[in-house]
Amino acid sequence: MKIEFVGHGLEADSKAALAVLVGEKQPLVGAAATLDERTGGALRRAIDGGRFNGEKGQTLDLIAPHNVAAARVLLVGVGAAWPLASDALESAAAQAYNGVKATGVETLVVSLGGVGADGAASAAFGIRLAAYRFDRYRTTEKSDKKPSVRKVIIEADDPKAAAKAFKRLSGLADAVTLARDLVSEPANILYPEEFARRVKALTSIGLGVEILGEKEMKKLGMGALLGVGQGSVRESQLAVIQWKGAKDPDAQPIAFVGKGVCFDTGGISLKPPEGMEEMITDMGGAAAVTGAMYALAARKAKVNAVGILGLVENMPDANAQRPGDVVTTMSGQTVEVINTDAEGRLVLADALWYCQNRFKPKLMVDLATLTGAIIVALGKDVGGLFSNNDELSERLLAASKSTGDALWRLPMPPQYDKHIDSAVADMKNVGPRYGGSITAALFIQRFVNSLPWAHLDIASTAWKPNSTVATIPSGATGFGVRLLDRLVADNYED
Numbered sequence: 001m002k003i004e005f006v007g008h009g010l011e012a013d014s015k016a017a018l019a020v021l022v023g024e025k026q027p028l029v030g031a032a033a034t035l036d037e038r039t040g041g042a043l044r045r046a047i048d049g050g051r052f053n054g055e056k057g058q059t060l061d062l063i064a065p066h067n068v069a070a071a072r073v074l075l076v077g078v079g080a081a082w083p084l085a086s087d088a089l090e091s092a093a094a095q096a097y098n099g100v101k102a103t104g105v106e107t108l109v110v111s112l113g114g115v116g117a118d119g120a121a122s123a124a125f126g127i128r129l130a131a132y133r134f135d136r137y138r139t140t141e142k143s144d145k146k147p148s149v150r151k152v153i154i155e156a157d158d159p160k161a162a163a164k165a166f167k168r169l170s171g172l173a174d175a176v177t178l179a180r181d182l183v184s185e186p187a188n189i190l191y192p193e194e195f196a197r198r199v200k201a202l203t204s205i206g207l208g209v210e211i212l213g214e215k216e217m218k219k220l221g222m223g224a225l226l227g228v229g230q231g232s233v234r235e236s237q238l239a240v241i242q243w244k245g246a247k248d249p250d251a252q253p254i255a256f257v258g259k260g261v262c263f264d265t266g267g268i269s270l271k272p273p274e275g276m277e278e279m280i281t282d283m284g285g286a287a288a289v290t291g292a293m294y295a296l297a298a299r300k301a302k303v304n305a306v307g308i309l310g311l312v313e314n315m316p317d318a319n320a321q322r323p324g325d326v327v328t329t330m331s332g333q334t335v336e337v338i339n340t341d342a343e344g345r346l347v348l349a350d351a352l353w354y355c356q357n358r359f360k361p362k363l364m365v366d367l368a369t370l371t372g373a374i375i376v377a378l379g380k381d382v383g384g385l386f387s388n389n390d391e392l393s394e395r396l397l398a399a400s401k402s403t404g405d406a407l408w409r410l411p412m413p414p415q416y417d418k419h420i421d422s423a424v425a426d427m428k429n430v431g432p433r434y435g436g437s438i439t440a441a442l443f444i445q446r447f448v449n450s451l452p453w454a455h456l457d458i459a460s461t462a463w464k465p466n467s468t469v470a471t472i473p474s475g476a477t478g479f480g481v482r483l484l485d486r487l488v489a490d491n492y493e494d
């Protein structure tokens with residue numbers, strides 16, 4: 001899809017849709033007012049004659065009135081908040097795209113009416129996010145079922161400045177797209193080595209990438225991570241991604257760690273078949289970290305950052321680890337594996353330990369589709385935040401607010417920690433049924449020394465089968481990419 005910026009967007013052509021923004025119960029302004037005038041009040045009549053009143057989320061699709069060079073005109077409600085902030089423009093433009101994408105029009109002209117370069121760029125960004133589609137494996141889909149919009153034209157006061165502002169956001173959209181693609185790929189295609197190959201390809205945008213195989217991880221003593229992958233014919237991998245953008249190349253990095261379980265059958269503690277296919281998304285944390293590292297490199301962020309991905313496949317097998325097995329982690333601590341389906345924390349234990357010991361980072365944030373319990377607690381729109389540090393938590397919550405990657409902080413009561421004590425090893429990998437996301441976080445914390453650390457449980461948000469958010473098509477959300485990019489931009493750059 002091509003996106004262009006022009007100085008005036010009211011001229012389209014007979015195969016185009018023209019989208020204009022309308023405030024709630026307000027007089028028409030900007031492009032909508034101009035159009036209304038030019039058409040002898042056709043817009044006003046359409047609005048007054050129906051239920052559309054400019055409320056946020058509403059759209060009204062009209063045949064283009066006489067005197068307008070377009071096939072259709074789409075009114076997009078933006079609510080009362082005029083002038084529009086960038087997130088409102090992002091979602092209004094996404095709605096405009098969603099409203100016409102399957103109508104057969106090939107061009108969408110979005111008339112924003114008097115917004116600055118950043119606002120126009122945000123609108124373009126919203127359309128990029130909304131237009132995401134994972135259709136790699138659809139070979140027989142009829143062309144009249146596919147989205148028809150090929151070109152988007154966005155009106156901006158200063159088109160040159162808008163194009164420049166969009167350049168940065170376009171890199172971020174690519175980063176979200178990358179994360180969504182990784183999450184969407186089935187596990188027969190995207191297994192640990194293939195994930196590692198795709199990460200390795202990112203050296204082309206300036207990222208440093210190292211891949212450790214099972215031999216190297218064995219030498220390092222990563223018995224917990226390796227135990228999870230033991231039943232798979234696919235070799236486990238650890239990917240180390242580095243971005244050095246700070247003035248001082250040796251400045252302490254910030255670190256992101258991702259759970260990359262390419263498929264989670266549960267192992268010998270096998271999951272029930274219903275919905276198991278969704279476990280192709282169990283590498284959503286690793287995908288978010290990969291996307292975030294991409295975003296930093298794409299905009300040449302002035303920061304040193306490290307991304308560590310623990311890539312494994314959790315399978316039942318004659319060689320798979322058993323409930324009752326005791327594994328020794330890289331930290332030296334031992335774990336009694338009570339349930340082989342609580343595998344993500346085992347992967348993170350070694351990945352986090354490796355990260356903090358090798359890189360001595362300023363802080364660590366891990367992202368993981370860790371527990372079904374977080375979905376019970378927060379539903380499908382909000383991720384869980386656990387942390388040992390209030391400042392880092394506040395910064396994450398602020399980034400969460402401004403990007404829409406919603407988070408809610410949950411407690412880590414110290415008295416729950418004993419729930420994962422084991423009679424035979426230093427700890428066991430599951431606690432009691434209640435508070436399952438909390439005991440999982442407490443487990444991970446046992447592998448974090450005294451540095452600021454946050455754990456994001458994104459089992460709730462990595463995958464949305466029925467999305468109602470305009471910028472997130474149903475499926476892989478890319479949750480975490482924008483969040484981490486913003487966390488860095490607002491707090492950790494030179």
Ligand code: BES
Binds near residue numbers: 266343369372373
């Ligand atoms: N990958 C799952 C968590 C998950 C559930 C992700 C639903 C996405 C959607 C994780 O490995 C898991 O199986 N967790 C168990 C832990 C339990 C055995 C303590 C769970 O949540 O049931």
Ligand code: MN
Binds near residue numbers: 264340341344
């Ligand atoms: Mn599991």
Ligand code: ZN
Binds near residue numbers: 264343370
């Ligand atoms: Zn899992």
